Amino acid sequence: MDMSFSAEELAFRDEVRAFLRDNLPDQLRVATHNTTSVFVEKDVNLEWQRILHARGWLAYQWPVEVGGTGWSPVQRYIFESECARAGAPTLVALSMKLVAPVIYTFGTPEQKAHFLPRILSGDDYWCQGFSEPGSGSDLASLKTRAELQGDHYVVNGTKIWTTHAHHANWLFCLVKTDTTVKPQRGITFLLIDMNQPGIEVRPIITMAGDHDVNQVFLDNVKVPVAHRVGAEGQGWDIAKFLLENERGGAWHAPGLIAQFESIRASATGRPSSRPGVPLTDDPAFAAKAARLELELSAFEMIEMRILGEMAQGRRPGPQTSVVKLLASNLHQAIDQFRLDVFGYDALQLETRRPLYGNDRPEAIGDPDAQLAMPAYLNSRAWTIFGGTNEVQKSIIAKTVLGL
Numbered sequence: 464m465d466m467s468f469s470a471e472e473l474a475f476r477d478e479v480r481a482f483l484r485d486n487l488p489d490q491l492r493v494a495t496h497n498t499t500s501v502f503v504e505k506d507v508n509l510e511w512q513r514i515l516h517a518r519g520w521l522a523y524q525w526p527v528e529v530g531g532t533g534w535s536p537v538q539r540y541i542f543e544s545e546c547a548r549a550g551a552p553t554l555v556a557l558s559m560k561l562v563a564p565v566i567y568t569f570g571t572p573e574q575k576a577h578f579l580p581r582i583l584s585g586d587d588y589w590c591q592g593f594s595e596p597g598s599g600s601d602l603a604s605l606k607t608r609a610e611l612q613g614d615h616y617v618v619n620g621t622k623i624w625t626t627h628a629h630h631a632n633w634l635f636c637l638v639k640t641d642t643t644v645k646p647q648r649g650i651t652f653l654l655i656d657m658n659q660p661g662i663e664v665r666p667i668i669t670m671a672g673d674h675d676v677n678q679v680f681l682d683n684v685k686v687p688v689a690h691r692v693g694a695e696g697q698g699w700d701i702a703k704f705l706l707e708n709e710r711g712g713a714w715h716a717p718g719l720i721a722q723f724e725s726i727r728a729s730a731t732g733r734p735s736s737r738p739g740v741p742l743t744d745d746p747a748f749a750a751k752a753a754r755l756e757l758e759l760s761a762f763e764m765i766e767m768r769i770l771g772e773m774a775q776g777r778r779p780g781p782q783t784s785v786v787k788l789l790a791s792n793l794h795q796a797i798d799q800f801r802l803d804v805f806g807y808d809a810l811q812l813e814t815r816r817p818l819y820g821n822d823r824p825e826a827i828g829d830p831d832a833q834l835a836m837p838a839y840l841n842s843r844a845w846t847i848f849g850g851t852n853e854v855q856k857s858i859i860a861k862t863v864l865g866l
């Protein structure tokens with residue numbers, strides 16, 4: 464496998480670096496560094512979106528016909544890895560990377576013309592209504608019901624773990640339209656305006672103190688047929704397409720490596736548990752750091768191999784499950800490593816948010832120590848959302864290993 468970039472790709476990398484140097488505001492970098500949950504807050508996301516949009520680089524994953532940049536997979540990789548190294552916010556996936564590809568792939572011309580520009584401008588901010596109490600891994604068992612009444616559906620049910628529903632004005636949602644067929648065939652994909660009677664968003668505060676997720680109640684909510692994506696009963700196929708993008712829609716290794724290096728740098732000057740021995744001279748700590756570094760390098764190679772395949776026009780397919788599984792475990796390992804670095808100082812659990820800006824709560828000791836426990840607790844979510852580790856392993860067993 465050829466791991467080197469061409470002269471044009473290196474020139475592109477320099478262009479991205481220069482752009483980031485000149486356009487990534489310090490406050491966005493700090494907010495990203497000090498965000499302990501999976502997604503940055505809406506205001507941080509929209510500010511970065513606006514800067515990328517002004518440069519024409521926001522929809523870099525979309526096809527050119529709908530506003531994409533026309534970049535090759537290698538250019539997209541370079542862009543994401545440079546953004547991660549520079550500490551730029553990772554764009555919240557819900558609008559740009561999840562619902563937008565569904566709309567431009569399965570949507571009507573009217574849906575594309577209406578929704579895609581509003582996603583780019585940040586006028587619309589989306590959340591995902593798939594999971595329900597009792598229907599997560601077994602998504603096809605979902606119960607939210609949509610009944611056709613003339614030119615609209617009437618939707619009743621509840622969705623749970625709905626990330627950023629408290630910020631969103633639109634919900635993309637899986638509903639049951641037919642209970643007489645095989646569960647997968649009775650599911651339909653709807654776009655639901657959140658600003659209407661019958662929708663209630665109830666916050667769920669996580670054990671880390673973050674408000675990321677919610678429960679959404681839908682009580683006789685009216686959805687025009689014009690806001691159905693695809694045909695009635697096609698929702699399961701659309702959901703599978705979306706989930707493949709959710710699991711494989713980003714390169715993880717560059718961000719993970721940047722985070723690991725930043726945490727390892729914080730170890731300098733910190734004490735170990737052995738009196739008088741600095742942490743960086745502690746063999747047990749050095750072994751942990753070396754092991755994690757090797758695992759990250761191996762993971763980077765896996766992503767590079769997938770990149771090589773994508774550069775030749777192949778889709779990653781079930782390999783996205785391998786990436787999701789490994790990335791989730793590595794996220795948790797890095798957050799565990801940060802606890803090791805900050806030792807007793809990491810035992811503080813600050814539940815006020817945000818941990819940046821003028822009103823940032825005061826930290827005990829090193830300001831970064833304040834991030835350690837909330838990040839550790841929050842990253843338990845990695846092995847659950849987007850399909851749990853067990854579900855990914857089942858997919859790998861069936862589709863990659865043929866078991």
Ligand SMILES: Cc1cc2nc3c(=O)[nH]c(=O)nc-3n(C[C@H](O)[C@H](O)[C@H](O)COP(=O)(O)OP(=O)(O)OC[C@H]3O[C@@H](n4cnc5c(N)ncnc54)[C@H](O)[C@@H]3O)c2cc1C
Nearest residue numbers: 591592593594598599600624625626844847848849851853
């Ligand atoms: C932070 C966070 C954000 C989320 N955001 C969203 C969102 O925006 N929108 C949305 O729709 N959902 C969201 N989710 C929900 C997420 O997709 C579900 O939590 C996930 O699919 C698991 O479903 P569940 O919670 O019902 O657990 P269950 O499916 O009940 O699983 C419980 C346990 O059983 C195991 N298990 C289940 N089935 C099998 C099986 N067949 N084989 C082996 N083991 C199995 C699981 O691995 C898990 O350990 C989010 C979740 C989290 C934690």
